[in-house]
Amino acid sequence: MLEHIPTKSDLIEAHQRILPFIHKTPVYTSSWFDSLAGKNCYFKGEHLQKTGAFKARGAMNAVLVNDAEGKAYGFLTHSSGNHGAALAWAASQIGAKAYIVMPDNAPKTKIAAVEQYGGIITFCAPTLDAREATADQVQKETGAVFIHPYDNYDIIAGQATATIELLEAQPNLELLFVPVGGGGLLSGAALANQYFGNAKVIGCEPENANDAYQSFQAGKRIPVQNPDTIADGLRTSLGTRNFEIIQQYVHEIITASEDELKQAWRFTTSRLKQLVEPSAAAGLAVALKHGVGTSGIILCGGNMDLDPFV
Amino acid sequence: MLEHIPTKSDLIEAHQRILPFIHKTPVYTSSWFDSLAGKNCYFKGEHLQKTGAFKARGAMNAVLVNDAEGKAYGFLTHSSGNHGAALAWAASQIGAKAYIVMPDNAPKTKIAAVEQYGGIITFCAPTLDAREATADQVQKETGAVFIHPYDNYDIIAGQATATIELLEAQPNLELLFVPVGGGGLLSGAALANQYFGNAKVIGCEPENANDAYQSFQAGKRIPVQNPDTIADGLRTSLGTRNFEIIQQYVHEIITASEDELKQAWRFTTSRLKQLVEPSAAAGLAVALKHGVGTSGIILCGGNMDLDPFV
Secondary structure, three states: OOOOOOOHHHHHHHHHHHOOOOOOOOEEOOHHHHHHHOOOEEEEEHHHOHHHEOHHHHHHHHHHHOHHHHHHHOEEEEOOOHHHHHHHHHHHHOOOOEEEEEEOOOOHHHHHHHHHOOOEEEEEOOOHHHHHHHHHHHHHHHOOEEOOOOOOHHHHHHHHHHHHHHHHHOOOOOEEEEEOOOOHHHHHHHHHHHHHOOOEEEEEEEHHHOHHHHHHHHOOOOOOOOOOOOOHHHOOOOOHHHHHHHHHHOOEEEEEOHHHHHHHHHHHHHHHOEOOOHHHHHHHHHHOOOOOOOEEEEEOEOOOOOOOOO | OOOOOOOHHHHHHHHHHHOOOOOOOOEEOOHHHHHHHOOOEEEEEHHHOHHHEOHHHHHHHHHHHOHHHHHHHOEEEEOOOHHHHHHHHHHHHOOOOEEEEEEOOOOHHHHHHHHHOOOEEEEEOOOHHHHHHHHHHHHHHHOOEEOOOOOOHHHHHHHHHHHHHHHHHOOOOOEEEEEOOOOHHHHHHHHHHHHHOOOEEEEEEEHHHOHHHHHHHHOOOOOOOOOOOOOHHHOOOOOHHHHHHHHHHOOEEEEEOHHHHHHHHHHHHHOOOEOOOHHHHHHHHHHOOOOOOOEEEEEOEOOOOOOOOO
């Protein structure tokens, strides 16, 4: 288990480690979007990743790093979102158990995803305190290896591999637009760019959940309480390890309004015909209004509630 | 302009003619769907075609066949759906005008698509009589070449090219599931399979708009009036040229209920992460309940109203 900011070789090793399990996701372009945004854009399609989100990368890396202990005692996390399903999936790849603590108001689709991958769910009250207390309890009972959704260097190294692949496909990116919630994807992207690229790294955040923006400006973590945004994957506040890396290697945090997020989501679905979750629209929303130059945009996931439609 | 059922060489020529303009769309697989359906399935992604639907193929072929007259007088059709946008796009590729007669209650997104490709819209009352009368009027005023949405052999030859490409990718298809509305796609698929494949061809139709099923059983065209189904692209009744081909070369028509269509649409968006229109789910819905064997399924288009979401 990594106890330091991942080095260049840590990222390379993480990538080699997970490659037999994950998808090398496609990179999309759209001449129509390019003309709107005024730059050449490359979209990294992590909505087509295993489990429907980049989270499979970090979870798989953390599971493989803790392989022996995990097989003996299982893995554990608390998550209302994609990380729970990703950890359940990753654990199942090596025949290990996964204990997932979920709030009892979690969307049915998220519960179904965890169950599908064989995750063992413990429900708790929908507060952070209840989640942590319940996870502690499960940990004591099982001895399972706790894998934090983002504040964990093995997770960060795993998430970095999405950007490594994007830079392999487009080595000369000048701008890199990355959604930021807890900061797992953004801190990983910033490290990958530091070691393998030369882009300006821009964290893309909902205006309504702008703790990363505020923290980045203030030079200290300022969590937000119960933010309300359609980008449900970005409601989380930054982790300490993530913030440490973001302070050093990210160049700017830019926020997008709810209208800008909706417009960007609408573009992705109606033009690219790709179903991404609203969080994945954050990169596009910011790309539409910032900067010139060859740009990479990470479409971070594709898990969303389809009930409004059918 | 073809005046007979397209021959094998007619299809090959149509494909060569349109290849510089259209996308060779990708073919998807899903191990999860395969286990549900009990067969190996190959999805032809025509939602990623130019203009977001297979209609670009037929329209481009008809435009190129009528190139000289079209450049002089323009092209004309009546359409509330994807064919109008496809014809406007195809005409714009050779610098010709496109006159599109649309009902005045057409969805805003469909109107916007026609306008985006430079189509010249004439609105009319939302009845078939009004459409045809208005199209006649525009034809008299402009001398434009009328291109029927499906009851036209050049259109049929163009639509056949989607199946030619699917058979190139998977020559040994045993079953071919094709949505049927006016019958342009299905009659084209049946011809392509007759000349290049050896599959059982199954037309897939909403139970609520089952004129193809009824006509196929009765051996004569039995149009439906104002059918109500979420598969809006399949509300049309069969054309005469289409029915003639379908009677000869299609093996079976199978209907899907609204619930089956919704479930299949939900699968495509939530699992494949591909935004298809509900009509495109008809092939999946029928594939889920019929037959065993290597199967091709045409995802016919991806243009749908996103308003319920954003």
